[in-house]
Amino acid sequence: MAGNTITKPSDLSCTPSRAARELGLKRGEFDLAVHLGRIRTAPDEGGGGRRVTRAEIDRLRSADGFPDTLLESVRTVGTTDGAALMEVTSARFTRLARLGLVVPVKFYLNRYRAVVWLYLAEELRQFAADKNHTALLNGRTPEGMRDQLQEGLDLRPRNWRGRHLGFLLRQAGDPWEHAGALAALLDPVQVAEIVQDPYERAYLNRFRPDPPAHGAPGSPAAHLAERIMTAEDPDEISWLRADLTLVLDEARSHRPAPRPTAELTAPRPTAELTAPRPAAEPAAPRTTAEPAASRPTVHPVGPPRIPEPVGPPPSLSEHPPGPTPEPARSRGMLGWLRRRSA
Structure with missing residues (x-):
């Protein structure tokens, strides 16, 4: 029944590639038409990029002279x-x-x-x-x-940047995206001077569009495209900085940049850090014999025992110790020498 028909999102819009085929355009021609505002796109609710509604395709196909007029407008x-x-x-x-x-x-x-x-x-x-x-x-x-x-x-690079900025601003959906479009034309050092808060700067970079793809990332061609994308003239840099400052105030009022929550950053209580650790349970007795060297020595509970001195055992004589007596032979020899000299 007609009343039970379910309309899918894909029936109301289509991807850019499919829209280009239905309009008789190459993908590069389609992208340029979007940049110039000749073809209107809408954000995908599922986060899959921008799409072209069926109503927009019908509007373009019903125009006088289609498709020649559309092709000539992007030549x-x-x-x-x-x-x-x-x-x-x-x-x-x-x-x-x-x-x-x-x-x-x-x-x-x-x-x-x-x-x-x-x-x-x-x-x-x-x-x-x-x-x-x-x-x-x-x-x-x-x-x-x-x-x-x-x-x-x-003025060719500057005029192209101005035209590209117009496209980025047309695609911007909120103040943060607007600010990201302005930041895309400034050197990161310039952006860091304006946005000194690291959390705001990281959030702004999420909405900063990349320069047009030319070559592999990091290649000389990509660096050259990035240089063309970046403003160089002092007056151009000045008005971009001024616009970015104004738009950032609006973006902060619209939606503050996210920050770490208090639960994640709060330190643990001191009592938790200094609480004594529970005593370990006594280990179960071993069933196998262990070498004597590996078994711990267990001392009986009681007063400490005085360690025995190291060395020869003390003399059993009751007299206090004195000088060590000379051997008997030594006394006899000394006496004979004394008597002979006398």
């Missing part, structure tokens, strides 16, 4: 294809990107461990179609911008 291009799309040289496109006029949406490391930035084709077309950018695309680069480029200005 990315590199420097060469981006320059061709904007009808400029690759050198000019790189200058525009370093100045922060076009913002990368993702990056990867090639086999030479060089950073390859990718841009949304849709945004590049919009930039090229704007009449206010005609001079930047066809004219000479303004002098102030040329000076910045000569000084080594490159």
